[in-house]
Amino acid sequence: MADTAVYRSSTTAPVNIAVIKYWGKRDATLNLPTNSSLSVTLSQSSLRAYTTASCSASYPAEAGDTLTLNTQLQNIQGSKRTLACLSDLRALRRGLEDANPSLPKLSTFPLRIVSENNFPTAAGLASSAAGFAALVRAIADLYELPQSPSELSRIARQGSGSACRSLMGGYVAWRSGALEDGSDSLAEQVATASHWADMRALILVVSDAKKDVPSTEGMQTTVATSSLFPTRAEFVVPSRMAAIERAIQDRDFASFAEITMRDSNNFHATNLDTWPPTFYLNDVSRAAIRLVHDINRAAGETVCAYTFDAGPNAVIYYLEKDSQKVIGTFREVLRADTEGWEGEYADKVRDIKSGLPLEQLDGRAVEGLRDGINRVILTGVGEGPVKVDAHLVSETGEILTVAK
Amino acid sequence: MADTAVYRSSTTAPVNIAVIKYWGKRDATLNLPTNSSLSVTLSQSSLRAYTTASCSASYPAEAGDTLTLNTQLQNIQGSKRTLACLSDLRALRRGLEDANPSLPKLSTFPLRIVSENNFPTAAGLASSAAGFAALVRAIADLYELPQSPSELSRIARQGSGSACRSLMGGYVAWRSGALEDGSDSLAEQVATASHWADMRALILVVSDAKKDVPSTEGMQTTVATSSLFPTRAEFVVPSRMAAIERAIQDRDFASFAEITMRDSNNFHATNLDTWPPTFYLNDVSRAAIRLVHDINRAAGETVCAYTFDAGPNAVIYYLEKDSQKVIGTFREVLRADTEGWEGEYADKVRDIKSGLPLEQLDGRAVEGLRDGINRVILTGVGEGPVKVDAHLVSETGEILTVAK
Numbered sequence: 169m170a171d172t173a174v175y176r177s178s179t180t181a182p183v184n185i186a187v188i189k190y191w192g193k194r195d196a197t198l199n200l201p202t203n204s205s206l207s208v209t210l211s212q213s214s215l216r217a218y219t220t221a222s223c224s225a226s227y228p229a230e231a232g233d234t235l236t237l238n239t240q241l242q243n244i245q246g247s248k249r250t251l252a253c254l255s256d257l258r259a260l261r262r263g264l265e266d267a268n269p270s271l272p273k274l275s276t277f278p279l280r281i282v283s284e285n286n287f288p289t290a291a292g293l294a295s296s297a298a299g300f301a302a303l304v305r306a307i308a309d310l311y312e313l314p315q316s317p318s319e320l321s322r323i324a325r326q327g328s329g330s331a332c333r334s335l336m337g338g339y340v341a342w343r344s345g346a347l348e349d350g351s352d353s354l355a356e357q358v359a360t361a362s363h364w365a366d367m368r369a370l371i372l373v374v375s376d377a378k379k380d381v382p383s384t385e386g387m388q389t390t391v392a393t394s395s396l397f398p399t400r401a402e403f404v405v406p407s408r409m410a411a412i413e414r415a416i417q418d419r420d421f422a423s424f425a426e427i428t429m430r431d432s433n434n435f436h437a438t439n440l441d442t443w444p445p446t447f448y449l450n451d452v453s454r455a456a457i458r459l460v461h462d463i464n465r466a467a468g469e470t471v472c473a474y475t476f477d478a479g480p481n482a483v484i485y486y487l488e489k490d491s492q493k494v495i496g497t498f499r500e501v502l503r504a505d506t507e508g509w510e511g512e513y514a515d516k517v518r519d520i521k522s523g524l525p526l527e528q529l530d531g532r533a534v535e536g537l538r539d540g541i542n543r544v545i546l547t548g549v550g551e552g553p554v555k556v557d558a559h560l561v562s563e564t565g566e567i568l569t570v571a572k
Numbered sequence: 573m574a575d576t577a578v579y580r581s582s583t584t585a586p587v588n589i590a591v592i593k594y595w596g597k598r599d600a601t602l603n604l605p606t607n608s609s610l611s612v613t614l615s616q617s618s619l620r621a622y623t624t625a626s627c628s629a630s631y632p633a634e635a636g637d638t639l640t641l642n643t644q645l646q647n648i649q650g651s652k653r654t655l656a657c658l659s660d661l662r663a664l665r666r667g668l669e670d671a672n673p674s675l676p677k678l679s680t681f682p683l684r685i686v687s688e689n690n691f692p693t694a695a696g697l698a699s700s701a702a703g704f705a706a707l708v709r710a711i712a713d714l715y716e717l718p719q720s721p722s723e724l725s726r727i728a729r730q731g732s733g734s735a736c737r738s739l740m741g742g743y744v745a746w747r748s749g750a751l752e753d754g755s756d757s758l759a760e761q762v763a764t765a766s767h768w769a770d771m772r773a774l775i776l777v778v779s780d781a782k783k784d785v786p787s788t789e790g791m792q793t794t795v796a797t798s799s800l801f802p803t804r805a806e807f808v809v810p811s812r813m814a815a816i817e818r819a820i821q822d823r824d825f826a827s828f829a830e831i832t833m834r835d836s837n838n839f840h841a842t843n844l845d846t847w848p849p850t851f852y853l854n855d856v857s858r859a860a861i862r863l864v865h866d867i868n869r870a871a872g873e874t875v876c877a878y879t880f881d882a883g884p885n886a887v888i889y890y891l892e893k894d895s896q897k898v899i900g901t902f903r904e905v906l907r908a909d910t911e912g913w914e915g916e917y918a919d920k921v922r923d924i925k926s927g928l929p930l931e932q933l934d935g936r937a938v939e940g941l942r943d944g945i946n947r948v949i950l951t952g953v954g955e956g957p958v959k960v961d962a963h964l965v966s967e968t969g970e971i972l973t974v975a976k
Contacts, residue, residue, distance in 0.1 A: 395834075396841055399803040426847075430799075433849045437800060437841040443830075444865050445837045451855040461848050 171225055171272055174565045177309035178220040181302035181553040183293065184209045184333045184340065185369065185483045187428040187475055188408055189435040191383075192391040192401060198350040199249075199329045202391060203405040206341045206358065206412055207333045208485070210369055211550030213512040217285045217295065219302035220560035221310040223277040227565060233279040236567055237299070252326040253304055254279065261311035274311055281306070282560035282567050293371070293481065300327030301334030305553040317552065321355035337361045337551035339416045341409065359416050361549045366488035368513060370498060371545040372537070374452050374480040381446045383478040386439065393443040400438050405431075421487055425473030428485060429460070432475040439478075448478050455536025456482040459501065459529065466528040467493050488548075491516070495546070496523025501534050508544040517546070575629055575676055578969045581713035582624040585706035585957040587697065588613045588737045588744065589773065589887045591832040591879055592812055593839040595787075596795040596805060602754040603653075603733045606795060607809040610745045610762065610816055611737045612889070614773055615954030617916040621689040621699065623706035624964035625714040627681040631969060637683040640971055641703070656730040657708055658683065665715035678715055685710070686964035686971050697775070697885065704731030705738030709957040721956065725759035741765045741955035743820045745813070763820050765953045770892035772917060774902060775949040776941070778856050778884040785850045787882040790843065797847040804842050809835075825891055829877030832889060833864070836879040843882075852882050859940025860886040863905065863933065870932040871897050892952075895920070899950070900927025905938050912948040921950070 184207035192202035233254055235242045244250045261275040283302060287295050304324040308315065321332035321342075332354065333340040338361040345353030381389070390397050408427050415423035439446045449457075453476055460474045471490040475483050486494040495517045499509070508514075526534065560568050588611035596606035637658055639646040648654045665679040687706060691699050708728040712719065725736035725746075736758060737744040742765040749757030785793070794801050812831050819827035843850045853861075857880055864878045875894040879887050890898040899921045903913070912918075930938065964972050 395808045395838060396800040396803055396845075399800055404799045430845075430847055433847075434799060434845050437845040440844060441800075441834075441838050441841040443834055443837075445861065447858050447861075450858075454851050454854075457849065457851075 174222055174224040174226065174561065174563055175272070175274060175277075175310055176220055176222040176559045176561055177306050178218070178556045178559045179302055179305045179309060179553045180212050180216045180218050180556055181298045181305055181334050182209045182212045182337070182550055183215045183295070183298045184330065185475060185477070186330065186333070187424070187485075188405060188412060188431050189477070190329050190342065191387045191435055191438065192397065193329070193388065194344075195348075195350065196388065198353075199325050200350045200353050201329060201342065201344045203401040204342060204344040204409050205330075205333070205405075206339070206409060207330070208339060208367060208369065208549050209334065209337045209361065209552060211512070211547045212554065213550070214545055214547035215285075215287055215293065215298070217283055217298035217302040218556070218560070219281065219283040219299075219306045221303070221306035222280045222282075222559070222561040222565065223274050223310060224280070224565055225277050227278040227280055229278060231278060233281070235281045235283070235303075237283045238285065239569070249300075249327045250303075253300065253323050254307070256323045256326070257304065257307045257311060257313070260308075260313050260315065264312070279307065280561060280565060280567075284560065284569075293373075296328040297330040297334045300324050300331035301553060303327065304331070305335060309555060318354050318356050322351065322353065325350075325353065325355075335552060338363060338549060341413065358413050361551055364416060364419050365549065367549040368486050368488055368491070369547050369549075370484040370486070370495065371547065372456055372482040372484065372498075372541045373508070373543040373545065374450070374482075375540055375542040386442070386446050386478060389446070390438050390442045394438045394441040396441045397438045400434055404434055422470040425470045425485065428473040428475050436476065448480060449476055450480045451536055452540030453480045453482060455533045455540065456484070458533035459498070459537060460484060462529045462533060463494060463497050463524060466524040488516075492520050493524055496520045497526075497529075498544075499523065500526060501529075501537050502541055502544070503538055506542060506544055509546065511546060513548055514546040578626055578628040578630070578965065578967055579676070579678060579681075579714055580624055580626040580963045580965055581710055582622070582960045582963045583706055583709045583713060583957045584616050584620045584622050584960060585702045585709055585738050586613045586616045586741070586954055587619045587699070587702045588734065589879065589881070590734065590737075591828070591889070592809060592816060592835050593881070594733055594746065595791045595839055595842065596801065597733070597791065598748075599752075599754065600792065602757075603729050604754045604757050605733060605746065605748045607805040608746060608748040608813050609734075609737070609809075610743065610813060611734070612743055612771060612773065612953050613738065613741045613765065613956060615916070615951045616958065617954070618949055618951035619689075619691055619697065619702070621687055621702035621706040622960075622964070623685065623687040623703075623710040625707070625710035626684045626686075626963070626965040626969065627678050627714065628684070628969055629681050631682040631684055633682060635682060637685070639685045639687070639707075641687050642689065643973070653704075653731045654707075657704065657727050658711070660727045660730070661708065661711045661715060661717070664712075664717050664719065668715070668717070683711065684965060684969060684971075688964065688973075697777075700732040701734040701738045704728050704735035705957060707731065708735070709739060713959060722758050722760050726755065726757065729754075729757065729759075739956060742767065742953060745817065762817050765955055768820060768823050769953065771953040772890050772892055772895070773951050773953075774888040774890070774899065775951065776860055776886040776888065776902075776945045777912070777947040777949065778854070778886075778944055779946040790846070790850045790882060793850070794842050794846045798842045798845040800845045801842045804838055808838055826874040829874045829889065832877040832879050840880065852884060853880055854884045855940055856944030857884045857886060859937045859944065860888070862937035863902070863941060864888060866933045866937055867898060867901055867928060870928040892920075896924050897928055900924045901930075901933075902948075903927065904930060905933075905941050906945055906948070907942055910946060910948055913950065915950060917952055918950040
């Protein structure tokens with residue numbers, strides 16, 4: 169009798185925010201980076217992708233594999249990156265089935281994948297890392313693949329470079345690797361979330377962030393035209409990777425923070441040196457940078473660090489123990505009606521109403537931020553993908569809405 | 573009988589705007605630069621320093637040398653840079669007097685120097701280059717020194733690095749030199765103003781430019797902390813110097829423009845890479861950059877180029893023949909009440925009311941500029957210092973106000 173069951177597996181996956189930035193590909197098809205990078209995986213209580221992978225012989229073969237993202241059916245035939253992930257995962261499953269003929273032939277069934285994320289709309293937060301990590305993790309679970317997260321990161325990397333770092337929690341390095349086939353370009357956990365659990369992240373969402381050059385295009389233009397980029401890739405990043413890994417092992421926030429800020433600035437410097445130049449930071453971003461330097465100066469020690477991806481939103485890292493100085497000051501500076509001071513991490517700082525004395529702070533930073541930020545997300549270091557029992561596909565294959 | 577005459581000599585001197593930027597000193601006392609630079613000397617009909625150098629045995633010895641700048645007496649004893657210039661010029665005069673005892677002993681008389689400039693107040697335009705060039709030129713004339721402008725540039729350089737390039741008109745290189753005593757670090761004219769006379773410059777003065785880190789401090793922080801700066805100084809600038817000199821010789825505007833824009837971006841990239849980072853460009857500057865790229869795209873060729881010194885004001889180079897495309901478009905974009913569309917160069921473009929079709933242009937650039945620029949200065953390549961007969965010191969030594 170034919171097997172018409174619907175096989176399902178579901179997972180959530182986190183976003184990650186790099187402290188040593190990935191920018192530039194040495195191989196665009198395999199998504200092999202020009203340099204190594206390192207990120208902090210953020211808690212899924214604030215931001216996460218939620219994905220169910222299902223497959224069934226009863227799914228119509230003519231529809232092929234399908235992916236529904238936030239209730240919209242995607243054209244995966246038009247996405248080489250998605251196809252590459254599916255193809256690699258299916259090949260691993262086929263290997264299992266070949267070795268053990270008693271296994272159901274899931275590799276021959278169409279996939280029906282459903283994904284939802286809980287990111288604020290249009291916040292400009294890179295959701296592709298969490299999305300591809302969840303997709304790869306959910307299918308790997310569905311297929312009962314024995315591969316480690318590091319081994320799976322090779323596959324996720326082909327979906328979206330930084331997705332490879334979202335397959336693990338805590339502090340994660342993506343080793344650029346040197347081999348042409350990319351087999352040594354994978355993510356590995358440098359430290360667990362619990363090793364340095366009090367790392368927090370305040371995300372400042374810039375109000376009217378207008379889209380600049382997409383990062384896939386922008387990074388290749390930088391590689392091709394910036395006279396400063398080779399120095400970054402060959403010399404600056406390798407020494408910083410080693411130094412920040414030490415700082416993480418030692419829980420040395422001052423070093424972690426300085427390297428994080430300098431690498432963000434260095435990355436954006438190569439963008440300004442790109443031809444034609446690309447700008448991801450704006451005056452609001454610069455106001456956040458000034459405020460962080462002002463807070464550290466007023467505190468007499470380094471208590472917070474900024475970093476910016478390919479957009480104007482700031483991510484401010486700090487330690488729980490410095491919440492009053494950092495969160496208190498940002499809370500005073502931002503408008504009273506700023507959204508987002510809620511959620512698991514915000515509850516812990518609910519009673520902090522004031523921070524460092526504002527007269528010590530740069531007036532420009534205060535004005536610029538107050539007018540430019542309309543939403544914050546307060547979160548912290550978190551775990552990697554988590555397998556969940558509630559599926560976005562019913563036992564009979566219907567697509568369900570997410571169980572919030 | 574004692575010589576109580578008042579000896580006088582007066583000059584005007586121009587500003588210059590670099591297209592290959594000077595940033596970083598290898599010797600702070602001698603003002604020796606880390607890399608060579610190249611600038612365009614701008615017409616004195618728009619911007620100039622006006623200086624009278626006078627000396628007399630009748631001036632009170634106890635007051636010493638004096639400098640009155642824009643009617644304010646300066647404390648030159650507190651300015652090592654000014655003292656270094658005066659000392660070197662006096663030594664050259666003493667040499668002449670020693671060789672020819674019949675000469676009046678001007679080197680023994682106190683100097684009374686009076687200077688005025690016609691720069692818009694608080695426009696953030698570097699006036700020190702014109703000021704020191706005028707001071708050195710006026711005293712050299714007073715002392716009847718035989719040294720060439722290049723030889724005098726060694727002295728002016730000690731007052732303000734970029735002043736050495738204001739001793740000549742047209743297109744001027746400042747060779748960094750390699751000798752420790754700085755004797756080979758001097759300016760030389762690459763081409764006269766008449767070689768490429770139709771070069772124009774539109775200066776966009778940003779409304780509420782707030783002062784950032786002063787350039788003397790900023791450049792040394794860049795040298796000390798930027799991981800990208802050595803690449804700029806050792807590799808990027810030398811190849812661009814050679815290329816832009818060729819472009820000037822060939823009157824090749826497209827090459828001149830691209831090198832100018834890329835060097836400005838490269839210079840500001842090293843500032844962003846400085847620790848802590850320095851920002852001279854703001855959102856208004858970026859809007860100007862976008863508009864220039866948009867104009868060139870709409871024109872189908874490179875008709876204008878931006879460059880930014882250590883501040884947000886934009887200088888837009890273009891050729892007279894492209895006035896309609898460039899000036900017409902900027903005029904349409906800027907507010908109707910923008911000040912400064914006047915003066916010798918502006919008169920030539922009085923009848924240009926429109927430029928390239930605005931619908932091809934980036935809306936962001938248009939908005940950002942309209943709100944951020946309240947004054948323009950329209951000028952062009954010009955001559956070096958000019959000796960003038962009207963003095964700012966009377967025959968009897970009184971300080972006069974400038975003859976406008």
